[in-house]
Structures are given as structure tokens and as C-alpha cells.
Amino acid sequence: MFKIQWVWQYLYFTKDIPEKLTTMIFNSIAFLMFFAIVASVNYILPSAFRWIWILAVSIFFYMYTVPSYVLVPIFIILVTYFGGLLIEKTASGAKKKVFYLSCIILNVGILVFFKYTNFFTNMVIDFANYSRQNFFHVQGTLHNELLIRIFVPLGISYITFQAIGYLIEIKRGTQTAEKNIGHFAAYILFFPKIIAGPVERAHNFLSQINLQKTPDFAACSAGLKQILWGLFKKLVIADRLSIYISTVFDNTVLHSGYTLALCAIFYVFQMYADFSGYTDMALGFSKILGYDLMPNFNRPLAARSVTEFWRKWHISLSTWFGDYFYTPIAIAKRDWGPWAVIYASFITFIVLGFWHGANWTFIIFGFLQGAILTIEFITKKLRKNVRKKIPAVINNTLGILFTFCYFAFSLIFFRANSVTDALEIIKGIFNAKGTLFIPEQYMVLYPLFGIGIMLFVEWMDYYKHSTFGYFSHQNIIVRYSAYLAVSILILLLGIFDGGQFIYFQF
Amino acid sequence: MERIEILKALIPVFTEALDSDFDVILKEATTAADVNGWDSLTHIQLVVAIEKKFKIRFTSKEIQTWKNVGELITGIENKIKMQ
Amino acid sequence: MIKELLIKLVIFFVLLIILDRGIGYFLEKIYFSQNHGYYYRTTYVFEKATPDILILGASKASHHYVSNMIIDSLQESCLNAGEDGYFILYQEATLRCMLKRKYFPKLLLLDLNDDEFEKNTYKTEDRLSILLPYYHRHPEIRDIVELKSPYEKYKVMSCLYTFNTVLLPALSGTLDLNNRKLVEQKSAGYVPLNEKWSGTFKKIESHGQTLDSIRIKAFEEIIKLTRENNISLVVVVSPAYKIYNRGYNPTTEVLQKISQKNKIQFWNYINDTTYLNNKQYFKDVRHMNDDGAIIFTANIISKIKTLPGFQNLAVKTVAEPIK
Numbered sequence: 001m002f003k004i005q006w007v008w009q010y011l012y013f014t015k016d017i018p019e020k021l022t023t024m025i026f027n028s029i030a031f032l033m034f035f036a037i038v039a040s041v042n043y044i045l046p047s048a049f050r051w052i053w054i055l056a057v058s059i060f061f062y063m064y065t066v067p068s069y070v071l072v073p074i075f076i077i078l079v080t081y082f083g084g085l086l087i088e089k090t091a092s093g094a095k096k097k098v099f100y101l102s103c104i105i106l107n108v109g110i111l112v113f114f115k116y117t118n119f120f121t122n123m124v125i126d127f128a129n130y131s132r133q134n135f136f137h138v139q140g141t142l143h144n145e146l147l148i149r150i151f152v153p154l155g156i157s158y159i160t161f162q163a164i165g166y167l168i169e170i171k172r173g174t175q176t177a178e179k180n181i182g183h184f185a186a187y188i189l190f191f192p193k194i195i196a197g198p199v200e201r202a203h204n205f206l207s208q209i210n211l212q213k214t215p216d217f218a219a220c221s222a223g224l225k226q227i228l229w230g231l232f233k234k235l236v237i238a239d240r241l242s243i244y245i246s247t248v249f250d251n252t253v254l255h256s257g258y259t260l261a262l263c264a265i266f267y268v269f270q271m272y273a274d275f276s277g278y279t280d281m282a283l284g285f286s287k288i289l290g291y292d293l294m295p296n297f298n299r300p301l302a303a304r305s306v307t308e309f310w311r312k313w314h315i316s317l318s319t320w321f322g323d324y325f326y327t328p329i330a331i332a333k334r335d336w337g338p339w340a341v342i343y344a345s346f347i348t349f350i351v352l353g354f355w356h357g358a359n360w361t362f363i364i365f366g367f368l369q370g371a372i373l374t375i376e377f378i379t380k381k382l383r384k385n386v387r388k389k390i391p392a393v394i395n396n397t398l399g400i401l402f403t404f405c406y407f408a409f410s411l412i413f414f415r416a417n418s419v420t421d422a423l424e425i426i427k428g429i430f431n432a433k434g435t436l437f438i439p440e441q442y443m444v445l446y447p448l449f450g451i452g453i454m455l456f457v458e459w460m461d462y463y464k465h466s467t468f469g470y471f472s473h474q475n476i477i478v479r480y481s482a483y484l485a486v487s488i489l490i491l492l493l494g495i496f497d498g499g500q501f502i503y504f505q506f
Numbered sequence: 507m508e509r510i511e512i513l514k515a516l517i518p519v520f521t522e523a524l525d526s527d528f529d530v531i532l533k534e535a536t537t538a539a540d541v542n543g544w545d546s547l548t549h550i551q552l553v554v555a556i557e558k559k560f561k562i563r564f565t566s567k568e569i570q571t572w573k574n575v576g577e578l579i580t581g582i583e584n585k586i587k588m589q
Numbered sequence: 590m591i592k593e594l595l596i597k598l599v600i601f602f603v604l605l606i607i608l609d610r611g612i613g614y615f616l617e618k619i620y621f622s623q624n625h626g627y628y629y630r631t632t633y634v635f636e637k638a639t640p641d642i643l644i645l646g647a648s649k650a651s652h653h654y655v656s657n658m659i660i661d662s663l664q665e666s667c668l669n670a671g672e673d674g675y676f677i678l679y680q681e682a683t684l685r686c687m688l689k690r691k692y693f694p695k696l697l698l699l700d701l702n703d704d705e706f707e708k709n710t711y712k713t714e715d716r717l718s719i720l721l722p723y724y725h726r727h728p729e730i731r732d733i734v735e736l737k738s739p740y741e742k743y744k745v746m747s748c749l750y751t752f753n754t755v756l757l758p759a760l761s762g763t764l765d766l767n768n769r770k771l772v773e774q775k776s777a778g779y780v781p782l783n784e785k786w787s788g789t790f791k792k793i794e795s796h797g798q799t800l801d802s803i804r805i806k807a808f809e810e811i812i813k814l815t816r817e818n819n820i821s822l823v824v825v826v827s828p829a830y831k832i833y834n835r836g837y838n839p840t841t842e843v844l845q846k847i848s849q850k851n852k853i854q855f856w857n858y859i860n861d862t863t864y865l866n867n868k869q870y871f872k873d874v875r876h877m878n879d880d881g882a883i884i885f886t887a888n889i890i891s892k893i894k895t896l897p898g899f900q901n902l903a904v905k906t907v908a909e910p911i912k
Contacts (some may be wrong), residue, residue: 217594346545
């Protein structure tokens with residue numbers, strides 16, 4: 001007899017999960033060995049069987065963290081696969097809408113349940129406590145008995161979003177439902193993108209699975225270069241900065257405004273190096289397996305407005321929100337004129353912020369994006385007129401600086417554990433007295449050096465049309481020197497003590 | 507209205523809505539990626555301007571299915587025919 | 590295509606290995622020709638120091654034991670080898686290196702933090718990095734270094750990896766621009782602190798902390814090594830401006846138990862009111878300042894005099910430490 005307690009017990013968790021997760025992150029020897037095996041077998045297998053292998057290792061990869069939790073994505077896959085076929089088959093009308101909405105709600109429900117239950121129950125309890133004290137004048141505080149200790153299944157945010165996007169496209173008629181459940185499962189569970197995206201579009205990936213392209217030398221070579229570059233960014237820049245920034249931000253009251261400001265600036269680079277580095281590795285690993293995933297970044301630090309920034313940062317996520325949130329809302333409200341844009345921007349970015357985590361800090365992060373986008377939208381004509389009177393160099397520089405600083409400011413909320421912590425940091429930046437805190441010079445010099453190289457390579461890629469700087473030079477000696485130089489820098493300056501990847505529990 | 511006429515009529519609409527300094531170049535195969543300033547934010551204004559110009563009204567579904575200017579023209583064509 | 594890829598990969602790795610060894614060779618030269626600084630002091634203690642009385646410990650040790658007082662009082666050479674961030678595994682490594690070169694101090698004062706054995710106090714794996722540059726030269730500590738991660742023994746095949754992070758500091762360690770070496774020699778390792786603590790007690794609730802068995806094992810290993818080589822061992826937990834709830838502290842409890850079992854001297858200054866009643870002896874919750882260190886060292890000296898091997902010393906007045 002099935003008891004509801006069994007479900008609760010199954011989900012209840014006390015294991016020391018983070019320890020195990022660390023061993024399968026991309027910059028770990030365990031993963032590299034795993035991948036070497038996966039790629040070799042993938043290459044040897046005849047094309048028709050490759051997807052089976054990819055699906056099998058993806059399931060293994062997923063179960064490596066906590067085995068029983070793989071049932072969650074499997075459930076989502078089944079619902080979405082059958083739902084997709086059903087929606088496609090059903091003629092337009094109420095029935096189609098019902099199937100469609102049920103599948104969407106199921107996916108959203110799973111996401112909300114795992115990620116946001118505690119957030120919402122806490123909110124209810126906080127409100128109850130507030131009312132008791134201020135309206136009913138009752139003593140004592142309620143404790144949240146409904147808090148569940150649940151570990152969020154790996155990549156649940158990416159999984160549900162890919163599933164939802166798939167369903168939306170089917171309902172719109174722009175995507176044919178995938179007939180092969182194995183292919184669909186491989187799309188959802190594809191291990192290089194399960195931890196931190198990109199949020200891949202169904203048609204892009206499914207078409208590649210159907211093609212069964214054999215990875216050729218060009219793909220493998222490009223993939224390896226991308227992995228090496230990603231490793232550099234993550235180990236030398238991101239994980240280095242993380243040490244310094246954590247030391248400061250975990251003890252904000254002890255530090256001067258200069259130190260806090262420096263860390264806020266550094267944090268942008270840490271975020272970028274970490275996330276784009278990890279994405280580069282994901283794309284690189286995928287290339288070696290014969291799959292081209294969508295890029296997630298396009299020189300975001302060179303954006304001259306926050307509007308432009310969000311076209312270049314976490315592109316897979318912002319386009320997902322653009323296509324499935326912003327556009328439908330703005331279209332539906334288009335009679336409001338400019339208010340439609342403002343309304344849609346705020347809602348979209350608040351939800352986008354909230355997607356990152358179950359905390360008010362993320363909501364504020366999103367709100368800040370919506371606010372500046374609105375301001376930029378309203379002042380578009382004005383700024384254009386100003387631009388005509390000022391030399392382009394100054395315009396662009398000011399734009400880049402402003403965008404960078406605004407993003408750094410909003411990231412303070414993103415990083416802080418609570419809104420009060422974030423406000424403390426901001427207050428500290430403007431008020432705290434004291435000198436710059438640098439315990440060891442190398443703590444700052446090494447990542448600065450890495451940032452310099454990263455920016456130089458990005459500049460080179462844009463203006464000289466290279467790919468990862470000298471990695472794509474025609475001269476073989478120059479290329480190999482570049483690979484070796486980067487590898488040596490990783491060995492000398494990289495962090496090997498297991499820095500944690502930021503975009504992890506999403 | 508002929509497709510080529512619709513295309514010609516769209517040029518000032520695009521130019522105005524996208525706040526472009528010079529006439530936007532449009533062909534049947536043009537997509538948002540090809541036009542500077544045409545993104546999700548300006549797309550809405552574009553749609554509103556097009557609906558105003560041709561005195562038609564699209565459904566959300568129709569708007570979201572256009573992949574390029576050609577499909578947009580087809581959509582406009584059909585709407586005009588229905589009137 | 591596989592052949593082309595594999596050939597290119599092999600060429601790449603061969604070149605990398607050559608560069609790794611080559612640059613690694615120069616880095617080793619630079620690292621071990623430092624003449625002052627944090628890394629130099631580590632090297633010095635591992636490879637050259639021969640004090641009769643050796644003080645090992647972390648930052649507390651370096652700030653609490655006035656070595657010159659000990660030298661004057663007991664007429665023995667003394668080195669305070671305490672450093673920020675050192676920890677029990679490091680101290681075991683130090684002992685092994687000294688024993689390997691057949692040096693046996695007369696007395697080892699092992700100063701431990703009151704939370705040394707608690708797992709959450711620090712991450713062992715991170716701290717072990719300091720031993721990496723010594724991996725190749727000192728086979729006697731390799732198994733300690735390998736505790737850093739399951740794949741450590743493969744990672745250390747790269748010479749450059751063993752010098753990870755140390756490039757810049759090692760370079761500056763070879764240029765003694767401020768005559769640091771002279772200062773360090775004069776004070777025999779003691780680093781006085783001069784600020785006075787103005788805050789309140791740190792109240793510690795002790796219960797349920799997980800203890801790290803690897804560190805406890807290292808402690809037992811140190812006891813074994815000192816016993817086998819006739820080194821007097823004294824374990825000290827020097828004063829801290831903390832109050833432990835119910836006086837109970839998991840680390841000192843374990844230290845007490847193991848010391849008792851092995852008949853080792855264990856001097857526990859936690860909850861000692863001589864210091865707790867005198868805030869002016871402390872710079873912060875964890876460390877005493879110069880005033881406190883002088884009082885404390887005098888006490889330590891009087892206790893050392895009661896140990897076998899130190900009892901026949903003529904009574905000497907405690908000399909003023911060299912300022």
C-alpha cells in the first residue's frame with residue numbers, strides 16, 4: 001500500500017551532498033577521466049548507436065550525485081515527451097489548451113516545489129508573525145514547521161526550462177514533437193549542459209541527434225581549445241578571485257569602503273570568468289562529442305548599455321525569457337504603448353532574477369535590471385541626441401563603464417545572503433573608513449594578470465577575428481606556444497583546491 | 507495589395523519604429539538578426555506600428571510565428587484579404 | 590582523423606612535460622634560494638634548523654613564546670617555528686623532515702589551537718598546499734601531501750604544479766629589500782604583537798562538533814616519533830580570550846585523553862584565570878600581545894625547569910627580551 005510518508009521520506013535528505021558533487025565538476029580529474037572514456041567510445045560506436053551511449057552516460061552522470069533523484073528528470077521527460085505528442089496531435093481548441101497547460105504547470109510545479117517551497121512557506125510564516133505582533137499584539141513567534149530539507153535535483157532549472165520551451169514551441173506550431181523518446185531524453189539529460197546550461201533549444205539539439213554527425217578533427221581540435229581556454233578562465237581568474245572576495249565579503253564589517261568597492265568590481269570578473277569558463281568547457285566537451293551547443297556569451301563586458309548587455313550575457317537564458325516571457329506579455333499588452341514594454345521588462349527580469357535562487361536578493365537583482373532597462377528605453381531618443389554631439393570614443397567608454405558599474409552594483413544583491421547583508425555592503429562601500437586590504441599581493445596580482453589576458457584575447461577575437469586569440473593563428477609554432485603558455489599559467493597560477501562553481505544549484 | 511507594395515510600405519514603418527538613421531533595407535528573407543536595432547524590445551513597437559499602418563489586428567499567435575519579413579508580409583496579406 | 594588528433598596531442602604533452610621540467614627546475618632554484626620570508630622560514634626549519642628547544646605551532650605559537658627569554662633562562666638554543674596557518678599535519682611533516690636529517694631536538698613544545706581538531710576550523714586540503722614545493726625533495730612527507738586529494742600523487746608529477754601560487758612570493762623572498770632576515774634571526778622566530786584587545790570574551794558553545802580523525806592520528810604520530818627518538822614532548826594549548834561553556838572543549842578533551850594515555854605533559858591554559866582576568870594581555874580573541882607573551886613565557890620556563898633533563902639548571906633571572 002502506497003503511503004504518502006514514503007514520498008516524504010524518499011525526498012528527505014541529510015547526506016553531505018556538496019562533497020560528492022564537487023568530484024564531477026568539469027575541472028576535476030574524475031570528470032576528465034570520465035569524459036575521455038565517453039568521447040573515445042562515442043567515436044568508435046557506429047553513428048546509429050551514439051545517442052544511446054550519450055543517453056546512458058548522461059543518466060550515469062546524473063545519478064553520480066544522488067542516484068534516486070534521477071527519477072525527477074525521468075518523470076519530466078515522460079510527461080513532456082507524451083505531452084508534446086498529444087498537444088501536436090490535438091486540433092486547436094479547449095482540449096489542446098488543457099493538455100498544454102497541464103504539462104506546463106506540471107513542469108513549473110516541480111521546479112517551484114524543489115526550489116521555492118521553503119521560500120514561500122517562510123514568507124507565509126513571516127507574514128503571520130508580522131501580523132501577530134503588529135495587528136493582534138500576540139507574543140512569541142511561530143516557527144516554520146513546514147520547512148523541508150530537500151536537496152534540489154541537479155540542473156532542475158535548466159531541465160524544466162528546456163522542457164517548457166519545447167512545449168511552447170509545439171503549441172505554437174514551430175516545432176514538431178520528437179517521436180523518439182530516447183532522443184528526447186538525451187536532449188534533456190545531455191550531461192555537458194546539465195549543470196550550468198546553456199539552456200538549449202530543442203530543435204537545435206534534436207536536429208543534431210538525428211543527424212548523428214561523426215566528430216571530425218576540426219570539431220575535436222576546436223573543442224579542446226575551448227576547454228583549455230575555459231579552464232584558464234575558471235582556474236586562474238574565477239577561483240583565484242573567489243578566495244580574495246570571499247575573505248572580504250564574508251566579513252564585510254571589518255573592511256574599508258575601498259576594499260568593498262574593489263571586491264564588487266572583481267566580483268563581476270569572477271562571475272564572468274567562472275560562468276563563461278564553465279560554458280566554454282561545456283561547449284568544448286560537446287564539440288568533441290559532435291554537438292554544437294548555443295553560445296552563452298558575446299563579450300558582455302564590452303556592452304555599452306544594460307539593454308545591450310543582456311543580449312550578450314547568459315544569452316541562452318535571456319533569449320529564453322525574451323521569447324517565452326517578454327514577447328508574449330508585451331504583445332498581449334501592446335495597446336498600452338510604451339507601458340507594455342515597461343511592464344513586460346519588469347515582470348520578465350524579476351522572474352529571471354528569481355530563477356537564480358529562492359531569495360529576495362535575486363528578486364531585487366531582477367528588479368534592478370528591469371528598472372535600468374526601463375530607464376534606458378524611455379531615454380532612448382534623448383541618449384541618441386546626446387550621442388550625436390559627443391565623440392564616439394567617449395560615448396562608448398562612458399557606456400561601458402556605466403554598464404559595468406551598474407551590473408556590479410546589482411551583483412552585490414546577487415551575491416549577498418540576504419537583503420540586509422547587501423545593504424550593509426553598499427553602505428560600507430560609501431562609508432567604511434580604512435585602507436585597502438590586500439593580505440598578499442599575489443592574491444590580487446595573479447587574477448589581474450589573468451583578467452588582462454582574457455580581455456586582450458576577447459579584443460583580439462573581435463578586432464582580428466581570431467578564435468581564442470593565438471589559439472587560431474595560422475603559424476603552428478605560434479599556436480602551440482599559446483596552448484603551452486596557457487597550460488603553464490594554469491599549472492602555476494590556477495586554483496586546484498576545488499573552487500566551487502557559482503551557477504551550480506540552478 | 508501586392509507583396510512588393512507591402513514590402514515597400516514596410517520600409518518607412520521599420521525605419522521609424524527602429525529609430526534608424528537611414529532607410530532600413532528589407533527583403534523577403536530578412537530576419538531580425540539582419541537588421542540593426544530589431545530585437546525583442548523594438549519588435550513590439552514594430553508590430554504596433556504595422557497594425558496601425560495597415561489598419562489590421564494580429565493575434566499573439568500569428569505574431570510569434572513570423573520567422574522573416576516574407577512571413578510577415580504573408581501575414582499582412584492574409585489580414586488585408588480578410589477585411 | 591584519430592591518428593592526426595592523437596599525434597598532435599602527444600606532441601603537445603611531450604612539449605608540456607619538457608617545459609614543465611625546465612621551468613620547474615628554475616622555479617626550484619628560485620624557491621630554495623630565498624633568504625627571508627614565510628616560505629624561507631619553512632624551508633629553514635625543514636632543512637637546516639638545529640635548536641635544542643623547538644616550538645611548533647600556528648600563529649598563536651609565533652606570538653606567544655618569547656624565544657630569547659627561553660634562550661637566556663635555560664641556556665639552550667631555541668627556535669620559535671610557529672607561523673600563521675600552520676596546523677598539526679604540517680607539524681608532523683616538520684618533525685619527519687628533522688628526523689630524516691638525523692636532528693633530534695631536546696624538547697619539542699607543540700602549541701595547538703583550542704579548536705585544532707574540529708573539522709570546521711579549517712580545510713585540511715587547502716592548508717596542505719604549503720607542503721607542495723617540498724614534495725620532491727622530501728620523500729618522508731609525501732604521504733602527508735597526498736592527503737590533499739585522491740589524485741594528488743598524479744598532480745605532483747608536474748613540477749610546475751608543486752610550485753603553484755608561490756611564483757611571486759618566492760621571487761620577492763630572494764630579494765631582501767628591507768633586511769627582514771636580520772630581524773627574524775634576532776628574534777629567533779618570536780613575533781611580538783603590540784595592540785591591546787578592547788572587546789569582550791568570545792563565548793563558545795561546545796557540543797556536537799565533528800572531529801577530524803586524520804588530525805588526531807597526526808597528533809598520535811607525533812607522540813610516537815618523539816618517543817622513538819628520545820625527544821621530550823610537551824603539548825601546550827596557550828591562552829585565548831575565550832570562555833568555553835561548561836569549561837568543556839572537544840579538542841582539549843582529546844588532547845588530555847591521548848596525552849594521559851601516552852604519559853605526555855599536557856599544559857592547558859584555556860580557562861586559566863591568570864590570563865582571562867587580564868584583558869590587557871591580549872591583542873585579540875586568539876592571540877596575546879607582547880605583555881601577555883612575556884608573562885606566559887616566564888610561566889612556561891618555570892614549568893620546563895621541572896621536566897627531567899632541565900632540573901639541574903642554576904636559577905637565573907629572567908632576562909629582558911631583546912626589543
